[in-house]
Amino acid sequence: MEINWTAVGWVIDVILNGFVWLVIAAIFLTLIDLTDTWTRKALKLMDKADIWIRKFVENLFEWVQKKNLKIIASIILLIILGILAQLEIMPKLIT
Numbered sequence: 001m002e003i004n005w006t007a008v009g010w011v012i013d014v015i016l017n018g019f020v021w022l023v024i025a026a027i028f029l030t031l032i033d034l035t036d037t038w039t040r041k042a043l044k045l046m047d048k049a050d051i052w053i054r055k056f057v058e059n060l061f062e063w064v065q066k067k068n069l070k071i072i073a074s075i076i077l078l079i080i081l082g083i084l085a086q087l088e089i090m091p092k093l094i095t
Contacts, residue, residue, distance in 0.1 A: 064073040
């Protein structure tokens with residue numbers, strides 16, 4: 001009985017290839033878990049920053065209304081709308 005070395009080589013190749021992909025998957029799954037925690041931390045930080053910015057802008061507009069400063073209010077509104085336009089949020093708000 002002759003050994004078919006092509007088939008044996010193919011079986012060894014399939015087993016080794018499967019093992020290599022298993023190692024690659026294990027490495028990338030741990031990397032995905034790590035980046036997932038980083039993403040969660042970044043989202044929490046962005047939420048805190050968003051809340052702080054909203055409070056700041058609201059307090060700023062209340063202060064401007066109390067002082068009746070129309071020129072400063074228009075400049076602040078121009079800056080805020082310019083930032084929103086640069087971040088491409090303004091077209092989303094319009095449509």
